[in-house]
Amino acid sequence: MKTGAAVRRPRISRRALIASVAGCAVLGGVLTLLPWERAGTGAPAPAPGAQALSAVTSGVPAALPDLAALIDDRESHLRAHPRDARAWAVLGSAFVEQGRRTADAGYYPRAEQALRTSLKVDARGNAEALGGLAALANARRDFRAARTWAEAARKAAPGRWTTYPLLIDAYTGLGDHKAAKGALDRLQELRSGPAVMARAAAVYRDNGWREDAAAALADAAAGARAPAERAAYLERAGQLAWERGDREDALRHFQEAVRVDPDQRAAQAGQGRVLAALGRTTEALNAYRVALARQPLPQYALELGELYETLGLRQAARVQYDLLRERVRTAASHGADEELVLGQFEADHGDARAAVRRLRAEWARQPGIAVADALGWALHRAGAHEEALRFAVTATDKTKEGGVRSALYMYHRGMIEKELKRHGSARRHLEEALRINPYFSPARARAARAALAQLGEPSLRKLPVMDAPDE
Structure with missing residues (x-):
């Protein structure tokens, strides 16, 4: 009801x-x-x-x-x-x-x-256990298994609304945004409230509807009952603000999330991201360290390592990269898949060919948009620029399910096009990356500006001057 x-x-x-x-x-x-x-x-x-x-x-x-x-x-x-x-x-x-x-x-x-x-x-019809197994598979980033378990849970209890968020996550991980939207539609028929609004916001964001996503998250945070729930929605709102380059708004959301729930480590890492963009480097480093101390995600270690590199602290960066590898190995030993972040790391800081091998296998398992972007960039770094562009287009072209408005994805596509001497497209996509979020990465934003300076302004062809008609 x-x-x-x-x-x-x-x-x-x-x-x-x-x-x-x-x-x-x-x-x-x-x-x-x-x-x-x-x-x-x-x-x-x-x-x-x-x-x-x-x-x-x-x-x-x-x-x-x-x-x-x-x-x-x-x-x-x-x-x-x-x-x-x-x-x-x-x-x-x-x-x-x-x-x-x-x-x-x-x-x-x-x-x-x-x-x-x-x-x-x-x-017999144990939808609770089936849904739990779907949630477990999503947490492990095994989206095919998650889809299988969640569809079994839906079959066992079609009116059980908590199954549909699991389906949305699984379909999104597999790059099937049409199915994700269909699952959301059914969820909204069955239930309303903050949890549903938050799920809707994720789907809206993946389709590039950022204003709708922000409005849905604001309503979800306002209606949340428990502090942990409210903090989670505030963190997601902060991430949306960060993705559109609004540093101050993002920081306010992240800080409020941590105030409401001190265990909200994603918001703590979000603060690190924003503080680095604001030039408050010492605070940024501290925020990342606090996040990693209680939630040592490989992604946070990668971001902190890259921040150290921009500061010229290569030894400190290597410590974080070693932590990243260790966490990926530990996750794998417990059945969790962190190949995406490891491939992203290898493409920029390690062996690009190894990154391609890892990410090709990941693409075969679960062809989501994030994997398409990462594989395209790894192929570019390994010298396979034409194939790289095909994946970069998949990650950024709305007609190919690439509806996410991501500065990083646009940057990757623009740099690949620059390498292929497709200067007009490269200029357009690099400019778009900086319009979406001028602060998306300390090193990459600088690289985007440098690339645009090399490309220069678009050339204008001289048009023939037509003789004035005789009067």
Whole structure:
């Protein structure tokens, strides 16, 4: 049943709230506790584990301490009730979220074991476990498996709205933006509210509709109930502002996200990105270090390493690059795929031919737009410029699903075209990169300006002067 407009916040029934506080594992009841619904005046605040239970089962971000409490609660419950399939599904989903929030892929095998146990206990229409396995596959960047599990969950329970965000993520990772939009349409038929608005914003952004995405995220953040949820939407709003080159607005969003939820490490890394663009280098370095200390994502290590390089601190950069390689290896040992970021690193800082091999394999597995851009750039760096351009076009041409307005993607395409002496197109795309975000990368923005200076102004052909007609 739809909740209506996002601004409406229906009251939670006392029975549902009591069930949640008691740690009830029956997901059908918990799913009524939607993240934008608020308890009536005087109702007791839910316990931390109950808050995470509501968040995990309704597909919204949960606070790390609450997740830890939920995991402890479910493990204790399952020791006494090992045949509770839904409790196993909740535990597995909580492990997925814990691994995602901490960038610790070691949680993923534990998640998989719990979710498969749930299926073993109850294989008939167990949409909760199927959805959990889809979320796990998305977290591991195995989008084909995510699509398979999510479609199975949809078949088991077509009206279960929390399946559709999983489908959106899987389809997007596979570069199927038409299917992602179809999944969003169905999601919006089934449900409204902050979680749905945030998912809509992601689809809008991927289609180049940045104003619509920003408006949807603003509404999602305003309607979010829990701090962790609100902080996640603020971080995404900050990222949108950063992508359009609005440094001050991006920084405000990132700072507010960290204030609301100090464990919001993506916002901490976002601050590093923006502070570097503002020339506040010491603060930028500190922000990146804090983010990496609690969420050591390879992407953050790459960004920090490149920042060190722009400062001439090559040894410090190498430390970050070593961390990147270590995190990729650790992720792989737990079934997670970080080949994209490793390929991006190798293309610019290592072995470009090795990057091509890695990214070709990644493209074969999951041909998303980010992979198309990375593979195109790796091919260019390896000297295969004509083939590189084909992938760069895929990443930037709306007719080929490249609707994302990315300064980096435009920069890559422009530099490849410059190498191929397609000067008009190169000039146009390099200028577009700097229009989208003049600060997208300290080193690359400088390189784009230098390339434009080399290309010079477009030449104007002399048109023949026509004789004036006789009067």
